[in-house]
Amino acid sequence: AQSVTQLGSHVSVSEGALVLLRCNYSSSVPPYLFWYVQYPNQGLQLLLKYTTGATLVKGINGFEAEFKKSETSFHLTKPSAHMSDAAEYFCAVIKAGSQGNLIFGKGTKLSVKP
């Protein structure tokens, strides 16, 4: 069965430091992959997505992710963390055989220290 694993339920970085949030997936078909962000008391907002083509995907707010088929990974990075990046981040994959249903990871809560 398909699954999404996010390593680390909590990640803490200092302001200005590199942000790295890890996501590994399992899929028997070419995956469509998404990163969503949830700010406190808000719904989820799309950061970026990979469907086909270029494996390095750029998103909003300076985030990017690289699809690595050999490693079944889709890690999210940002070169320099900002206080406003503090939120919960979810990786998701389209369920194979569905018409767009998402399977979500359990989420990683990012804290940014001044």
Added chain:
Amino acid sequence: DADVTQTPRNRITKTGKRIMLECSQTKGHDRMYWYRQDPGLGLRLIYYSFDVKDINKGEISDGYSVSRQAQAKFSLSLESAIPNQTALYFCATSDLGTSGRKETQYFGPGTRLLVL
């Protein structure tokens, strides 16, 4: 105005009560979804609908029902609420697009439900 709205935003109810959570969208999307979010579990799909005549169960539909009253409205009901249905509930929409499987889902702000 928000594209996807949910009412109420917060609700406290008692075990055994019937409650309805409502979702409306102005994006003109055909597809609508209901999820629940529990701490440490991510989001799990309850029901989804690809048009007003199409309703499908998700991975955790037991204890829930839905109604797609119009393209823009999708309601979630708990017929007899129980405490383990305490969670944050999200509605989402997506367009069919040229390839529906790749389309982005847009989420409402959520309804926080507490069942006592």
